[in-house]
Amino acid sequence: MENRITLMATLASLVLSASACAPSSTAPTATAPAASAPATTSTAVASSAPVGWGLNPKGAADRIKAAGLQVLNAEGAAEHFHAHLDIFTDSKPVTVPADIGFSFNPAGQPNGISALHSHDETGIIHIEAPTAGATYTLGQFLTEWGVLDGTDKTPGTPHSNIDGWNVAVNGTKRDGKITDVVLKAHDEIVLFHGTAPNPLPASYTFTGGL
Template identity: 85%
Template sequence: MENRITLMAALAGIVLTASACAPSSTAPTAGATSASASGPTPAATSTSVGWGLNPKGAADRIKAAGLQVLTAEGAAEHFHAHLDVFTEGKPVTVPADIGFSFNTAGQPNGISALHSHDETGVIHIEAPTAGATYTLGQFLTEWGVLDGTDKTPGTPHSGIDGWNVAVNGTKQDGKITDVVLKAHDEIVLFHGAAPNPLPASFTFTGGL
């Protein structure tokens, strides 16, 4: 049975109702990610520094991705994909709460149709209208990474040059940002040599 969780935004007075998923109980802080029992831990991910989610400007990043800041998760379109990120063979933690906006107290007060809830790498698509497509580039924009502000290859804010993507074990041609997210896809984004073994599938649990 789906759980309903309501978040009260202290400043905006917005009620965020989640019909199937809910944001993490602790809002992330700039440059940090929260621990998750089912996801990789910061200790196991030496490349976590700089890849954390910065709540500041989150609403603007959602809009820059061409998406809306909603007051509730949608139910017309609901599916999940999974993202693994590697740089120079080392895994990167995908943060919780990508695709959420936050008030000045750091509490969630809005949500995009494209978002994450934890550090498992599961990407949630929960949209109020059906039929739209969502891309890896939009998710990266919401995350605030690979924005080209750092000229060092393979870093959190490098450009997309040198990055590759595989979907369900098959390397994709074209721009990594153009990859369309589809239900139960295993997406591997990597810089440098491909991880060995290359993840080709992901086991979704809990009815996802």
């Protein structure tokens, strides 16, 4: 079971203590920007993602806002579910980094979190929102991550545009823009470029009460 993020008051500032999430009616609901650093389950700069796919802590808060989301000071409790993301380039897997959807101070320490985030490198996407009913998309998650942003003209690279990328949800290929895929509870989302993985993952086993 994951431990929830809790907010601790000090004389100097608000300090976040965060690890993986846990469903609880007592979990704090957050709507304000964070003031200082939550500890996470891993360090973004230490990601084992392949070159170019790693998470850059610099500008993370701006990417959260570019995704249309808020930088919160704790995980929300009004909406809580999980999806899973696999990424392949020519059938080779790409690691989804930890700490997507976190903001960081200049020292590289996390100091805020969005409702849409990752805690580790399993590919599990966490949605823990302070209000219920909002729609969250794969495009928002990729924006927070900072990939497929069109800054590299080479197809299939971490910063290529979305042309040529395909997406399947629960084993079924989807038409339309990959960024429009809506995240739903326990979906298995496969994003791939070039040769599709064989077999195409159609489900994911969520453990630990997720």
